[in-house]
Amino acid sequence: MQTDGFRDHPVRSYVLTGGRAHPTRNTLRPETLLCAVDDGRELPASAGRHERALLETCRGTLALAELAAYLHLPTSLVAVLVSDLIDAGYLAVRSGVTHDLPGLDLLEEVLDGLRRF
Amino acid sequence: MGSVGSDPATRHLAPTVERSVKVLVVGAFGVGKTTLIDAVSEIPVLSTEETITTASVGVDPARAAKSTTTVAMDFGRVTVGGTTALYLFGTPGQRRFWDLWAGLADGAVGALIVVDTRRLEESFEVLDQLEEHTRMPLAVVVNEFPDSPRHSGDAVRAALDLPAGTPVVSGDLRSRADAVEALQVLVGRAVELRRAEGGAAA
Ligand SMILES: Nc1nc2c(ncn2[C@@H]2O[C@H](COP(=O)(O)OP(=O)(O)OP(=O)(O)O)[C@@H](O)[C@H]2O)c(=O)[nH]1
Ligand SMILES: [Mg+2]
Numbered sequence: 001m002q003t004d005g006f007r008d009h010p011v012r013s014y015v016l017t018g019g020r021a022h023p024t025r026n027t028l029r030p031e032t033l034l035c036a037v038d039d040g041r042e043l044p045a046s047a048g049r050h051e052r053a054l055l056e057t058c059r060g061t062l063a064l065a066e067l068a069a070y071l072h073l074p075t076s077l078v079a080v081l082v083s084d085l086i087d088a089g090y091l092a093v094r095s096g097v098t099h100d101l102p103g104l105d106l107l108e109e110v111l112d113g114l115r116r117f
Numbered sequence: 118m119g120s121v122g123s124d125p126a127t128r129h130l131a132p133t134v135e136r137s138v139k140v141l142v143v144g145a146f147g148v149g150k151t152t153l154i155d156a157v158s159e160i161p162v163l164s165t166e167e168t169i170t171t172a173s174v175g176v177d178p179a180r181a182a183k184s185t186t187t188v189a190m191d192f193g194r195v196t197v198g199g200t201t202a203l204y205l206f207g208t209p210g211q212r213r214f215w216d217l218w219a220g221l222a223d224g225a226v227g228a229l230i231v232v233d234t235r236r237l238e239e240s241f242e243v244l245d246q247l248e249e250h251t252r253m254p255l256a257v258v259v260n261e262f263p264d265s266p267r268h269s270g271d272a273v274r275a276a277l278d279l280p281a282g283t284p285v286v287s288g289d290l291r292s293r294a295d296a297v298e299a300l301q302v303l304v305g306r307a308v309e310l311r312r313a314e315g316g317a318a319a
Contacts, residue, residue, distance in 0.1 A: 029224060031139040031204040060129025063137060065192055069163035070127055095136045102138045102226055104311045110138060111304045113197025117297050
């Protein structure tokens with residue numbers, strides 16, 4: 001069942017609308033932090049090479065855009081792969097998922113951090 | 118099996134990092150966007166090739182021919198305060214890339230506008246685009262080249278028709294200190310605007 005899910009990808013087009021691919025979660029942004037789920041579960045044998053490379057690259061925390069750069073794939077396509085790998089439990093969003101602008105406390109923390117350089 | 122972080126070129130974030138924010142670095146062709154990102158970034162500047170569908174602008178949308186273009190996006194990253202990753206996305210200003218902006222601008226702390234005072238008028242296209250994101254905090258950094266004419270912040274703000282209070286700084290963007298200062302000014306502006314908003318809402 002997941003097998004077919006992975007086979008699906010080439011069919012799903014990654015039409016870019018405003019920099020995002022559809023279908024995908026609107027919670028995924030280029031700066032969204034991702035990390036492979038380290039539970040020893042292997043990808044199904046049918047998984048494609050992009051999925052394998054993606055999980056391998058994401059053994060530590062990286063943003064979606066970094067994954068795309070390392071994999072030499074458009075961010076929009078990686079967003080689709082990532083979205084499916086999250087649904088299948090192989091990948092997790094590390095950063096808090098938010099639709100909002102960064103809050104005042106976060107902005108102040110960033111400013112403080114920059115001042116300490 | 119594969120070792121952790123098996124590709125040495127992959128620079129993972131520290132395990133303490135749990136959230137991320139981004140700023141856009143915008144400006145006309147060749148003004149020094151990548152130079153600034155490179156000066157600040159803790160990783161070598163990365164780039165992705167994005168496919169965008171462009172429709173001719175100013176034409177009846179129903180009849181406009183759409184075509185697909187590839188655009189290279191470059192970006193860098195810097196960890197601040199140990200727990201937050203700050204991403205800097207270099208965003209091309211040309212009108213044909215505007216579609217890319219919506220997704221990138223979403224959730225951004227603000228936009229740092231890089232200008233070259235020897236050819237200020239080339240920044241107008243970028244500014245037209247920024248006008249569509251009225252809530253986006255802005256700051257200008259003048260990339261000083263040896264032969265750049267010196268202008269006051271007021272003169273630059275007026276020439277670019279920027280909102281009052283938009284900070285203008287200048288420096289050599291190859292210098293990390295100057296590039297970091299420009300970022301501080303932008304984030305400081307975002308803090309200021311957010312505080313004012315909070316005050317108005319309360
Ligand atoms: N002298 C001097 N040269 C600079 C400075 N900043 C950038 N340059 C040079 O200007 C050129 C353009 O800089 P980039 O950083 O590539 O500009 P960009 O805005 O990323 O350009 P595009 O991505 O092509 O639009 C490069 O050759 C830089 O070495 C500076 O502060 N002083
Ligand atoms: Mg560049």
